[in-house]
Every structure is written in C-alpha cells, then in structure tokens.
Amino acid sequence: MTRNALLATATVAAAAVVVFALHGMDKPFGSPSCQATANGVTFEYTPEQMGNAATIAGIAMQRALPARAATIALATARQESKFINVDYGDRDSLGLFQQRPSQGWGTRSQVTDPVYATNAFYDVLIKIDGYRSMEITKVAQKVQRSAFPEAYADHEPEGRVLASALSGNSKAALTCRLDPKSTAGGAAAVTPYLAALKREQVAVGSTRLTGTVPGVRLDTKDTTQAWSLAQWSVARADQLGVERVYVDGKVWDRAKPDQGWVASSEGGAGVVVTFAPGKPSG
Known part of the structure; x- marks a missing residue:
C-alpha cells in the first residue's frame, strides 16, 4: 500500500471514530438533527x-x-x-x-x-x-x-x-436541534398541530392557552403517555412550528438547541406545547 493510500485510510478511520463518539453523546449538536437514546444506544436523524x-x-x-x-x-x-x-x-x-x-x-x-x-x-x-x-x-x-x-x-x-x-417508555430520550434561522409557527400553527395530533396520537383532552403565547395543554396524568406526547411534539416540531414543550418538570426549547431537556418550574400539569417565545399561561 502506498504512503498516500495509508494516509487516506487513517483519515477515514479517524473520521469513523469521531462519528462513533458523537453518537454516544447525550445532547444535540452540529447542524439540524434529532436523536433518540434508549438503553445507552443513540441513533441520529x-x-x-x-x-x-x-x-x-x-x-x-x-x-x-x-x-x-x-x-x-x-x-x-x-x-x-x-x-x-x-x-x-x-x-x-x-x-x-x-x-x-x-x-x-x-x-x-x-x-x-x-x-x-x-x-x-x-x-x-x-x-x-x-x-x-x-x-x-x-x-x-x-x-x-x-x-x-x-x-x-x-x-x-x-x-x-x-x-x-x-412511546414514552424512555423519558427525556428524544431531542432535536433545529435550524437556528427557523422560527416557530405562532398562533397559526395551533390548529395544524391539533389536526396532526388527532391523526397520529392517542386521543387526549386539549385546552388552548390564554394570554400572549399561543399554545395548547394536553391533559394526561399518565407520565408515560405524557412523555410520548411530549417527545412526539419535539420530533414533529420542525414540521408543526413548535417552540417549546413542557412535561414532567422539564422543558425542550427550540431557541436553546444545545440544552436538550432541562428542569423547568413552568408548564404545570400534563403537556404544554407553545408556538412562540414566552412563558405559558392559562
């Protein structure tokens, strides 16, 4: 094997090591991407x-x-x-x-x-x-x-x-890092979100938020179901214009792509999904 061929092989091997290491990380990174983790294994999309x-x-x-x-x-x-x-x-x-x-x-x-x-x-x-x-x-x-x-x-x-x-059996296990230039959908995104929810998820009660921040509260007392709804909302955030998702004392925030799921005292019961910056109310 020639010296150039050896160098090329070493470069490919090094790149593969980097990719493998990245797939073991717990937070989103780099360009727009989503990742799911369960039992210590992570896949990125x-x-x-x-x-x-x-x-x-x-x-x-x-x-x-x-x-x-x-x-x-x-x-x-x-x-x-x-x-x-x-x-x-x-x-x-x-x-x-x-x-x-x-x-x-x-x-x-x-x-x-x-x-x-x-x-x-x-x-x-x-x-x-x-x-x-x-x-x-x-x-x-x-x-x-x-x-x-x-x-x-x-x-x-x-x-x-x-x-x-x-399914919510693995909690805080799915997160997305979206394009920082993209924006949430605002009030116009609430109706399409609810329509997608009806077609793709278990039926739950929903209440539109009052106040200045458009959003919805999804009613469920089952923690596993709550995480299923929350992580579905994050996975569909790019298509449905979601800004933030609150569940079980945690929040995913589109504007803070490197944080993943972090502790939050906001949101309250069930799952709260908002479609513009600001704190939820109602």
Whole structure:
C-alpha cells in the first residue's frame, strides 16, 4: 500500500471514530438533527426523518398496538425509505414503506400520505398470526414481499430505540436541534398541530392557552403517555412550528438547541406545547 493510500485510510478511520463518539453523546449538536437514546444506544436523524418516525410510532400508540408492532414498522420504513417520504422507487413503489399502488396498497396520493401508509402497513401486520414473536425478517417480508428480506433485521435496534422513546417508555430520550434561522409557527400553527395530533396520537383532552403565547395543554396524568406526547411534539416540531414543550418538570426549547431537556418550574400539569417565545399561561 502506498504512503498516500495509508494516509487516506487513517483519515477515514479517524473520521469513523469521531462519528462513533458523537453518537454516544447525550445532547444535540452540529447542524439540524434529532436523536433518540434508549438503553445507552443513540441513533441520529434529520428532523424530517425523525418527524416521519414519530408518525409511525404515534399511530401504533393510537391503535393500541404493542411496542413490537412499532418496532417492526420503524425498522421496515428505515430499510425501505430511510424515513423519507419519497415519491419514487422500484417500479411504482412510493412513500415511507415503498408501497405499490399496482399491488393494492392504495392510490399514489394515498401511499405518499405518511398517515395512510402507516395505517395500511399496520392493517396487514396485525393479520399475521404470531407477528409479536416472529423474527422481523419473516414478518416484515410477509407484509412487504421484499426482494431483500434479510435487510430488515439490520434496523431492528433502531426500531427498538425509536419505539421506546416515542412511546414514552424512555423519558427525556428524544431531542432535536433545529435550524437556528427557523422560527416557530405562532398562533397559526395551533390548529395544524391539533389536526396532526388527532391523526397520529392517542386521543387526549386539549385546552388552548390564554394570554400572549399561543399554545395548547394536553391533559394526561399518565407520565408515560405524557412523555410520548411530549417527545412526539419535539420530533414533529420542525414540521408543526413548535417552540417549546413542557412535561414532567422539564422543558425542550427550540431557541436553546444545545440544552436538550432541562428542569423547568413552568408548564404545570400534563403537556404544554407553545408556538412562540414566552412563558405559558392559562
């Protein structure tokens, strides 16, 4: 091997060490990114990817499916689309799960709607006898009919971490560092947020905040459910214009991207989501 080749190899190896070290950190860093951590393992994604993963996990919660269902769906979507709602694929494959209209999954418009596509995936999954205990390569293949079924197993650890964080079983486990130039949605973001919540999450009571800061309070006394709603809100913050999320004595603040979840005496009961700078009231 030449001297230049040796130097190039050393450079690549050093870069790999840096990436590995970064993935073990507990706070967001660098360019816009989101990360989820569970059992000491961290995976990092773009805000777009994390937002789509939150939709997949949230719908599993909404449908009262077991954590295994969310893990399978997340691992499958990670393999099929990298959590990007793509409008292209092999032959007529489209969307998060690369579902084919010609195979009866729905119209082009339907399979590129993350909520429709996710529900369609679960509709087939729950009909598979024994899916809760079946190897992910076998169950995902039964749903997807993929040419590369073994690839799904590669992403099972990611599916487990994301499912744990987005179900609220791992608390303060998901955070996002958004573009500092981006701004929250303001009062106009409240209605779209509530509409997305209704499509993607377990039904809870909600109250619009009064005062100068637009926001909503989500009513739940269950700590696990509260963290599920809170971390879904952070995962979807880039798409839904969320500024701050308060839960269980902690806050995630869009304007302070390097802090992650920190202690806060504000917010109060349930989950409070605001869409502009300022302290919540009402």
